[in-house]
Amino acid sequence: MSAEKKKSYYSESFRLFRKNRVAMVSVIVLLLLSALALLAPVICRYDPNLQSLRDRLQTPSAEHWFGTDEVGRDIFTRCIYGCRISLSVGIVSQLIASVIGYLLGVSAGYFGGKVDDVISFLIQVFSSFPFLLFAMALMNVLGPGLLNLYLSLGILSWAGTARLIRGTVMQLKNQEYIQACKTDGGGNLRIILKHLLPNCVPMLIVSITLGIPSAILSEASLSYLGLGVQIPTASWGSMISESQTYIRTHTYYSLFPGLLIIITVMAFNMLGDGLRDALDPKLHSGGSL
Amino acid sequence: MNKKLALALSLVLTIALLLSSAAVAEDLPKVLYFGQAYAGTALDMQISTNSGTASIADLVTESLIRFDDNNELQPILLTKLPDVSEDGLVYSFELKEGVYFTDGTELHSSDVKFTLERLFNPDTHAGSTSFFTMIEGSTAILKGEATELSGFETVDDYHFNITLEFPFAPFVKNMATSYADIFPEKATTEAGKQWGLSTNLIGTGPYKVKENDDSTEVVLIKNENYHGGEVLLDEIHFIYYDNADTKLLAYENGDIDVSDLPASQLLQYQSLYPDEVHPYNPPGTYFVHLNLKNEYLADINVRKAISLAINREELIDTILNGSGIPATSFLNYKIPGHDDSLGVYEYDPDQARQLLADAGYTEPITLNAEVREGDALTITAVQGYLQEVGINLNISIVDSATWTSDRSAGNIEVTSLSWNALFPDGDSQFYTYFYSTAAAGRSVFYASEEFDQLLDNGRLNTNEDERAELYRQADYLFSREDYVAIPLYYPQNNYLAKPHVIGFELPNLIFHFWNTDVDAAASAAVHGN
Numbered sequence: 001m002s003a004e005k006k007k008s009y010y011s012e013s014f015r016l017f018r019k020n021r022v023a024m025v026s027v028i029v030l031l032l033l034s035a036l037a038l039l040a041p042v043i044c045r046y047d048p049n050l051q052s053l054r055d056r057l058q059t060p061s062a063e064h065w066f067g068t069d070e071v072g073r074d075i076f077t078r079c080i081y082g083c084r085i086s087l088s089v090g091i092v093s094q095l096i097a098s099v100i101g102y103l104l105g106v107s108a109g110y111f112g113g114k115v116d117d118v119i120s121f122l123i124q125v126f127s128s129f130p131f132l133l134f135a136m137a138l139m140n141v142l143g144p145g146l147l148n149l150y151l152s153l154g155i156l157s158w159a160g161t162a163r164l165i166r167g168t169v170m171q172l173k174n175q176e177y178i179q180a181c182k183t184d185g186g187g188n189l190r191i192i193l194k195h196l197l198p199n200c201v202p203m204l205i206v207s208i209t210l211g212i213p214s215a216i217l218s219e220a221s222l223s224y225l226g227l228g229v230q231i232p233t234a235s236w237g238s239m240i241s242e243s244q245t246y247i248r249t250h251t252y253y254s255l256f257p258g259l260l261i262i263i264t265v266m267a268f269n270m271l272g273d274g275l276r277d278a279l280d281p282k283l284h285s286g287g288s289l
Numbered sequence: 290m291n292k293k294l295a296l297a298l299s300l301v302l303t304i305a306l307l308l309s310s311a312a313v314a315e316d317l318p319k320v321l322y323f324g325q326a327y328a329g330t331a332l333d334m335q336i337s338t339n340s341g342t343a344s345i346a347d348l349v350t351e352s353l354i355r356f357d358d359n360n361e362l363q364p365i366l367l368t369k370l371p372d373v374s375e376d377g378l379v380y381s382f383e384l385k386e387g388v389y390f391t392d393g394t395e396l397h398s399s400d401v402k403f404t405l406e407r408l409f410n411p412d413t414h415a416g417s418t419s420f421f422t423m424i425e426g427s428t429a430i431l432k433g434e435a436t437e438l439s440g441f442e443t444v445d446d447y448h449f450n451i452t453l454e455f456p457f458a459p460f461v462k463n464m465a466t467s468y469a470d471i472f473p474e475k476a477t478t479e480a481g482k483q484w485g486l487s488t489n490l491i492g493t494g495p496y497k498v499k500e501n502d503d504s505t506e507v508v509l510i511k512n513e514n515y516h517g518g519e520v521l522l523d524e525i526h527f528i529y530y531d532n533a534d535t536k537l538l539a540y541e542n543g544d545i546d547v548s549d550l551p552a553s554q555l556l557q558y559q560s561l562y563p564d565e566v567h568p569y570n571p572p573g574t575y576f577v578h579l580n581l582k583n584e585y586l587a588d589i590n591v592r593k594a595i596s597l598a599i600n601r602e603e604l605i606d607t608i609l610n611g612s613g614i615p616a617t618s619f620l621n622y623k624i625p626g627h628d629d630s631l632g633v634y635e636y637d638p639d640q641a642r643q644l645l646a647d648a649g650y651t652e653p654i655t656l657n658a659e660v661r662e663g664d665a666l667t668i669t670a671v672q673g674y675l676q677e678v679g680i681n682l683n684i685s686i687v688d689s690a691t692w693t694s695d696r697s698a699g700n701i702e703v704t705s706l707s708w709n710a711l712f713p714d715g716d717s718q719f720y721t722y723f724y725s726t727a728a729a730g731r732s733v734f735y736a737s738e739e740f741d742q743l744l745d746n747g748r749l750n751t752n753e754d755e756r757a758e759l760y761r762q763a764d765y766l767f768s769r770e771d772y773v774a775i776p777l778y779y780p781q782n783n784y785l786a787k788p789h790v791i792g793f794e795l796p797n798l799i800f801h802f803w804n805t806d807v808d809a810a811a812s813a814a815v816h817g818n
Contacts, residue, residue, distance in 0.1 A: 051673030053600075053607035070553065071608065071670050144685060231665070231684035232672055245534050249557055 009281070013202075016278040023274025026267040033264060037083040046074040048081040049232045057250050066256045070242060078234035079256050085235045086264060089149050089219040090212035096154025097211060098204050101161025106192050106200070108162070109169030119162070126159040135218055139227040146229055149222065153215050161207045165200055172199055202279040210272035213265040220261055236261050317809035318523040321790065321802060322816070324536045324545035326663070327504065327529035329690025333485030334467040335408050338416040338721070339693075340709070343467040344800040345507055345527050346485070350470035350492030353382065353401070354461060356712055358794035358804060362465055365517070366396060366493060370461065377456030377751050384447040388516040390473040391497045398449040402441045403474035406430060409438065417468040419720050419727060423457040423748065458751045459714050466711045467799065495520040495803065505529050521792075521806040531688055533663055537785075543815040546790050546807065547800070550783040552609040553666050558785065568783050571798040572623040572718070573709025574616060577671060577775035580702045581734045585656065590648035591680075592772040596634055597641035598678040599671060605778055608670055612783060616776035618768035619718075625753065626715045626760025631769070634776070641678040655681040658703040661692050667777070668705045701732040707780050709798040715760030720744055723773065735773045740766055787815065 017023060036043060052072035060067045066075035108119035134156055142148035172178060173196075181191055222228035223237030231238065236257040243254035277283060328339035332346040347355075354370065357363045364370050366388055371380040388396040408415050409430035421427060425440025440452040453460060463469065472484070473491055480489040488498045493516060496509035507527040511520045528544070530536035533551050537558075540548045550558055550566060559566050577595065579586045586592060601615040614622065617631040645654075656675075660668045665686050672682040682703065687695070695701050710718035721727050724744055725736040743763035750756050767773050784800075786793055789811035792804045 049673070049676060051670065051676075053603050053670060053673075056607055070666060071673055073673075226686045231686070232669060245554065 009284070012284045013278045016283065017274055020274040020277065022270050023278075026270040026274065029263065029267040030271065033083055033267075034087060036080050037087050040077075040080045040084060044074070044077040044080055046077045048077045048234045049073065057246065057253075059250070060252055067250070067252050069239070069253060070246065073234075075239075075253060075256055078239060079236070079260055081234040082236045082239060082257060083260065083264075085146065085229055085233065086216045086219060086261070089146070089153065090216045090268070091208075092150045093153035093157065093215045094208045094211040096150060097156075097158040098161055098208055100154070101158035101207070102165055102197070102200065102204060104158065105162035105165025106169050106196055109166040110173055110188070110192060110196070112170075116166075119166070123159045123162050123166075126156065127163070131156060132218065132221055135222060136225065136227055139222055144227060144230045146233070149219055149228055153218055157211055157215065160211070161204070164203055164207060168200060168203060169196055172196055206272060206276045206279060209268060209275055213268040213272075216261065216265055216268070317813050319521065319807050319809045320524045320526065320812065320816070321522050321547070321805065321807055322526045322528060322545040323800065323802075324528050324530050324539055324548045325800070326531050326533075326536075326661075326689055329688070329693060331485030331503075332490050332498070332501070332507070334470045335413055335415045335417075335472075336485065338468075339689075340798040340800075345509070346470065346490065347467050347494070347799065347801060348496045348509055348525065348803075349490050349494045349498055350472060351494045352465055352467065352469040353384075353471060354465040356462075356465055356796065358796050358801070360712060360796045362461065366471060371451075378453050380451045380453075380460065382449050382451070384449075385516065386447055388493050389514060390476065390491050390493055391512055391514075392473060392476050392491050394473050394475055396471065396473075396493055397446040398443045399446075400474050401449060401471055402438060402443060403477070404470075404472045405441060406436065406438050407472065407477065408468075410436070415468075417466075417721060419724065420463040420466060420468050423453045423455060423460060425452045425454045455749050456751045457748050458753070458756055459712075459716055459748075462712050462714060462717075466717075496522075496525060499524070521804070522802065525802060531662065540785055543787075546787045546812070546815075547793065548785050549800075550785050551663060551666075552612045552780075552783065555610040555612055555783055562785065565785050565787060566783055567786060567795075568612065568781050569795040570623070570779070570781050571707075571709045572621045572713045573707050573780060573798065574619055574621050574718070575613065575667070575707045575777045575780050576616070576619065576705065577668075577777065578701070578704045578706060578733065579774060580699070580732045581773070582699070583656070583702050585650075585654050586702065588648055589772055590644045591650070591654070592775070594641040594644045594678060595675060595680065596772055596775045597637045597644070598680070599634075599674045599775065599777065600636040601633060601777055602636075604667070604670055608666055609778070612781040613778035614781070616778050618764045619774060619776045620715060620760060620764040620768075621710065621713070621718060621779050624710060624713045624715055624718060624760070625757035626764060628761050628764065631765075638674075638678050645679055650679070653679040653681050655683065656703050658682050658684045658705070659687055659692060659695060659701050660684065660704050661689050661706075662686055664705045668703075671705065671777075696732045697730055699729070699732050699734070704732075705777075707798075711797060711799075715756070715763070716744065716747055719760070719763060719767070720748075723767065733773070735771070737766070737771060740771070787812075789815065 050073060055068050056070055056072040058064055058068040064074050064076065066079060069075055104119050108116045135152055138152040139148060142152060178191060178195060181195060219228055220237030223235040224241040228237055229235045239257040240254050247254050325341045328337060328341045330337040330339055330342050332342055334343055334346045351365050353366045354362055355365050362370060366385055368383045368385055371382045373380055384396060384398065390396060407413055408421060409418060409427045411431060411433055418431060426435060426438045429435035430438060442450040444450065476491045477484050483489045486503055487501050490498050495512050495515045495517065497512050498507065499510040500508040506529065509525045511523050530539060536548050539545050579592055581587055605611060605613045605615060615633040617633055618628060620627045658668055668684055672684060675682050708722055722731055723733060723735055725741050728735040740763055743759050747756050747759040750759065768776060784795060789808040791806040791808060
């Protein structure tokens with residue numbers, strides 16, 4: 001693939017993507033959420049863990065935009081800090097999953113034979129296990145904490161990526177330019193990183209984007225069950241778990257983290273859909289890649 | 290003539306109708322549904338120290354003597370309270386004749402002897418042997434040097450004497466706890482390690498175990514031949530809920546008739562069901578448990594700083610909705626030896642910070658807390674206070690079974706819980722948790738010769754006034770000098786009971802349904818039977 005053609009592929013994708021309004025709205029929403037997460041210490045007037053028992057369970061007001069929780073912490077502040085957790089868990093765990101997924105997928109597809117058998121078996125095992133149950137077991141072993149969340153969600157969600165990559169690489173490896181590189185004396189590592197990886201990037205982008213919302217939901221579920229981040233760290237899942245006691249008397253408490261989860265997950269899903277369409281060469285006006 | 294006939298007929302009809310409706314009410318089974326957390330232990334009160342387990346087990350297995358609903362001693366399997374010799378060493382017991390276990394065997398002196406020997410047998414791993422180690426020969430069995438209890442003298446099937454190594458004032462009271470429930474020799478031996486699991490629990494009590502899956506529900510059914518007379522309820526269902534919110538929803542939904550009520554939800558339920566909320570004050574203390582083996586907690590300055598950092602009055606006013614009394618020391622105010630002259634623990638975060646700085650902690654220190662779900666809110670509030678003075682508290686919430694096993698293994702750094710005496714006596718509140726040998730098995734590791742000595746003396750002394758003084762000293766040393774644990778408040782607990790539950794009293798922490806009845810018709814309307 002020539003550099004010129006590659007450039008035109010991505011600029012064509014970008015053009016298509018910009019035309020997709022839903023996807024553009026998602027991008028704006030996600031940029032906004034990311035900005036909030038990054039600037040949390042600047043935006044928030046309170047420490048997310050600062051308690052004020054006398055001011056507990058207050059309804060939303062100018063002082064506390066989303067009200068206060070059961071020990072008097074500012075819910076708005078905790079939602080914003082929770083955003084940091086959710087986004088970082090989503091992104092980091094999917095990056096880990098992509099690295100593992102790419103390496104295993106490409107090895108399986110490129111080398112074939114026994115290597116393929118073993119990796120395909122692993123893919124089968126990991127994708128047939130009930131995800132949340134597996135994650136709960138792993139978190140139980142590793143113990144609660146942010147780092148362990150990254151790890152366990154990353155370790156558990158590479159199988160889909162690996163399967164995609166494996167299929168693609170099996171097609172690509174017989175293409176002429178790969179054969180040419182081999183004849184030219186190019187090593188396996190060079191082929192995998194320099195020639196196969198660029199061709200898999202669009203696929204990886206889509207799988208990361210579509211993997212993030214499920215990772216965010218898994219984090220929320222695990223934190224809800226007390227297996228995610230450690231108390232008192234604010235996480236949307238743990239906030240919902242703590243708020244359920246007060247759901248009938250202080251509905252707003254569970255409402256805000258719940259809404260944020262819905263918005264974030266929807267935005268990532270729509271973004272992923274938009275990216276998939278935009279990066280699909282079949283939909284490009286200039287013909288196939 | 291016709292009128293008279295009509296009148297007579299209608300009278301007959303009315304009576305028939307009344308009789309039939311009475312018959313229906315009579316036929317309705319009286320079933321009580323009770324919700325509580327699963328303690329994760331067998332229903333064997335020699336092994337478990339959990340009040341939830343006792344609530345079930347005590348209805349099946351009975352002790353010789355017990356505390357009634359007014360906290361008065363009452364002979365149950367005995368004809369009268371035991372006689373004591375002049376020197377306070379020999380207690381003579383007389384069993385009631387014709388008391389049968391529900392497997393059909395009669396209660397004899399040999400069953401009592403078997404029960405005590407099983408309690409001390411190291412293979413049993415009993416949790417509360419310290420309640421009974423004053424019995425002569427008990428130590429030898431505990432050490433594995435003997436199998437027979439030398440202090441137990443069988444006179445005949447219904448008479449026996451127990452000799453103590455030293456006069457021990459609360460001996461009869463200890464024999465009235467759940468830990469002294471009497472087991473049938475034959476059935477217990479046959480069940481072996483399975484005793485207390487599934488339906489392997491047989492006693493003389495008013496109920497027998499009908500179903501028990503050791504995880505979700507225990508069903509007790511009336512013992513038709515109960516020696517204590519007619520049993521009021523036909524069945525009691527104990528349904529396990531690990532989550533308090535789920536339990537309360539089940540209560541509102543009518544799935545359960547009685548449930549405890551966390552203080553955090555007191556206001557809400559007082560407004561929803563003003564006639565169904567009932568308070569009670571167990572002789573206990575809510576405290577922050579510290580592990581003295583932890584590198585920071587070994588330092589008394591850190592422990593003192595923790596105490597100074599917590600505003601007990603604010604804690605009670607806010608998250609507890611006022612249901613508690615700020616602690617002045619560890620010993621509950623109902624227990625002889627409690628010092629009324631002590632004020633509430635000081636709240637002074639500045640002094641706490643100063644103490645930590647003076648002790649060389651310039652950076653914030655981090656501690657790990659592990660609590661059960663019911664204690665999460667309080668420990669979160671404590672975490673907030675500690676953060677203010679430079680102590681980070683990481684909190685993990687675990688299920689009861691994990692918590693119990695981690696605590697026995699010595700792995701808990703910080704936790705919080707309510708520790709209740711079974712009856713108002715200093716020995717009962719202190720010994721099983723904080724005496725050096727007990728403290729080592731509960732993740733405390735407090736070992737003070739002086740404190741142990743005071744508790745030992747309290748056990749030897751039979752003069753109640755002198756004993757109270759000993760416990761006052763022990764309490765001061767423990768609470769105000771060594772800061773072994775951080776007492777927060779003396780709890781006022783609350784429970785919910787549906788209006789059709791009759792005659793329910795809660796004198797201590799254990800839910801007993803000895804005198805409880807239900808209005809079957811009203812209950813059926815709720816449960817839809």
